[in-house]
Amino acid sequence: GGLQPTHFSEQLANELAPHMDGISNAVNSSYGFDPKEIDYPIKIALSPVVLACLSGCLYKNITQQAPNCKLELASWTTSSAEEIQKGDVLLGIAYQLPYISKEVYAQKLVDIEGRLFVRREHPLKQAKVTPQDLAGYEIASLITPGWNDSFSQASQILEAQSVPHRVAFRSEMVLAIIDVLMNSDMYMPHSNLFPIHNYPNLRAIDVDVEDEIKMVGVYSHIHIKNRNNPLLTWLNNVVQDALKEQLNK
Numbered sequence: 001g002g003l004q005p006t007h008f009s010e011q012l013a014n015e016l017a018p019h020m021d022g023i024s025n026a027v028n029s030s031y032g033f034d035p036k037e038i039d040y041p042i043k044i045a046l047s048p049v050v051l052a053c054l055s056g057c058l059y060k061n062i063t064q065q066a067p068n069c070k071l072e073l074a075s076w077t078t079s080s081a082e083e084i085q086k087g088d089v090l091l092g093i094a095y096q097l098p099y100i101s102k103e104v105y106a107q108k109l110v111d112i113e114g115r116l117f118v119r120r121e122h123p124l125k126q127a128k129v130t131p132q133d134l135a136g137y138e139i140a141s142l143i144t145p146g147w148n149d150s151f152s153q154a155s156q157i158l159e160a161q162s163v164p165h166r167v168a169f170r171s172e173m174v175l176a177i178i179d180v181l182m183n184s185d186m187y188m189p190h191s192n193l194f195p196i197h198n199y200p201n202l203r204a205i206d207v208d209v210e211d212e213i214k215m216v217g218v219y220s221h222i223h224i225k226n227r228n229n230p231l232l233t234w235l236n237n238v239v240q241d242a243l244k245e246q247l248n249k
Contacts, residue, residue, distance in 0.1 A: 033230035035066035047076040047094035052174035092221035112191040114214035138168035154189040
């Protein structure tokens with residue numbers, strides 16, 4: 001089944017970490033970082049809630065500053081955290097994961113607000129609905145691997161308020177869910193990050209629930225050894241700026 005660290009080795013690693021951080025800071029501060037000098041592959045894993053909303057903006061912002069980098073945007077999967085540990089993925093953007101290795105460092109970038117999306121001719125005509133207004137309508141749920149593989153957050157909210165509902169469709173692909181929306185009266189729970197301006201046949205609906213229920217953080221995930229790396233600092237800033245730009249559209 002593999003090797004596991006002993007208690008002594010874990011204690012030793014914790015005691016050595018501050019000293020290793022000091023060495024890392026000394027090394028990283030000894031040379032100037034310039035993104036224009038990046039001429040190697042950069043692989044970023046994006047969760048489905050981000051991938052369909054941010055790819056174009058992120059590509060533009062990164063390549064403008066690092067025109068020679070070989071950018072690869074991949075979909076976040078259940079193995080992405082492990083790939084970050086192995087160094088196969090440099091940066092991951094996803095919700096805060098419930099179970100994650102101590103080797104993966106998570107940092108909040110922005111908070112996003114939950115919204116619902118329906119076809120333009122959907123029977124729900126209000127711009128803002130209560131959970132009770134959703135009774136009888138089915139959910140098309142977006143799966144974020146490693147976060148909601150076996151549940152729907154919208155379903156949990158409706159369940160808590162005794163609102164009849166059913167999750168009728170689930171997918172990791174936003175385009176698949178959009179296709180289902182266009183052919184049904186389902187609704188897709190997503191967020192204000194969704195680029196509704198690119199989908200004229202869809203409408204956004206706000207939900208009248210408490211902010212702590214419909215607000216969720218988007219986090220960057222990197223190997224803990226890279227948290228002082230200027231390359232990762234730059235990437236975090238670029239991704240955060242792209243997220244804010246998308247939220248302000």
